[in-house]
Amino acid sequence: MTTKDIYTLFTDALDVTNRALEKHRDSGFMKGLVAAWDKFLDGHKAGVAIYDEDPEKPFDYFTIRYLNEKFEILSRGKSEHDTEWKVSRDYLQSIVDNPQEYIDNPAKLDLDWLKARLPDAASSMLKKAG
Numbered sequence: 001m002t003t004k005d006i007y008t009l010f011t012d013a014l015d016v017t018n019r020a021l022e023k024h025r026d027s028g029f030m031k032g033l034v035a036a037w038d039k040f041l042d043g044h045k046a047g048v049a050i051y052d053e054d055p056e057k058p059f060d061y062f063t064i065r066y067l068n069e070k071f072e073i074l075s076r077g078k079s080e081h082d083t084e085w086k087v088s089r090d091y092l093q094s095i096v097d098n099p100q101e102y103i104d105n106p107a108k109l110d111l112d113w114l115k116a117r118l119p120d121a122a123s124s125m126l127k128k129a130g
Contacts, residue, residue, distance in 0.1 A: 004096070006050060006060050006089070011073065013095040018070040020106040025069070030106050034069070041066045041114065045074065047081035055086040085113035 004012070024030035045065045049058035063074045063081055091110060095102050102108050 007076065009089070009092050009096060010048070010050065010060075010062055013092040014064065014071050014073065016095050016099040016102050017109055019099070020103045020109060021070065023103055024106050037066055037114070038069060043067055044083065045079075045081040046083040046085050046113065047078065049084060049086045050089060050092070051086060052089055055088075058086065083113055085110075 021030065021034055025034050043065060045063055048062040048064055049055070050060045050062070051058045060076075061078045062076055063079045064071050065074050087110065095109075
């Protein structure tokens with residue numbers, strides 16, 4: 001496991017997430033889920049709080065958005081957002097250390113934080129995937 005600065009680690013993990021979504025955009029459970037994101041979340045902004053041990057004690061923040069079928073970083077630090085995603089450094093490191101595992105199995109991605117923003121039908125797809 002290589003230790004990267006948090007910006008690089010977060011950027012790399014987001015890249016793996018986008019690659020997983022792209023690969024499975026037209027297959028399996030991801031097809032319906034990604035179609036729902038494209039319809040209901042385009043432009044959606046999420047505040048990301050990154051923590052080490054305690055989710056209540058984040059040490060860094062990013063704002064991302066889902067736009068044009070992928071997630072992108074808007075800014076570093078706290079800013080206005082629609083949803084909050086608390087994520088551990090260990091989880092991000094796991095994605096970066098094992099990208100193919102997450103690309104091949106997108107159900108392993110932590111996408112629960114998006115459930116509240118989707119209509120019931122799409123949200124239930126996400127629950128089944130997890």
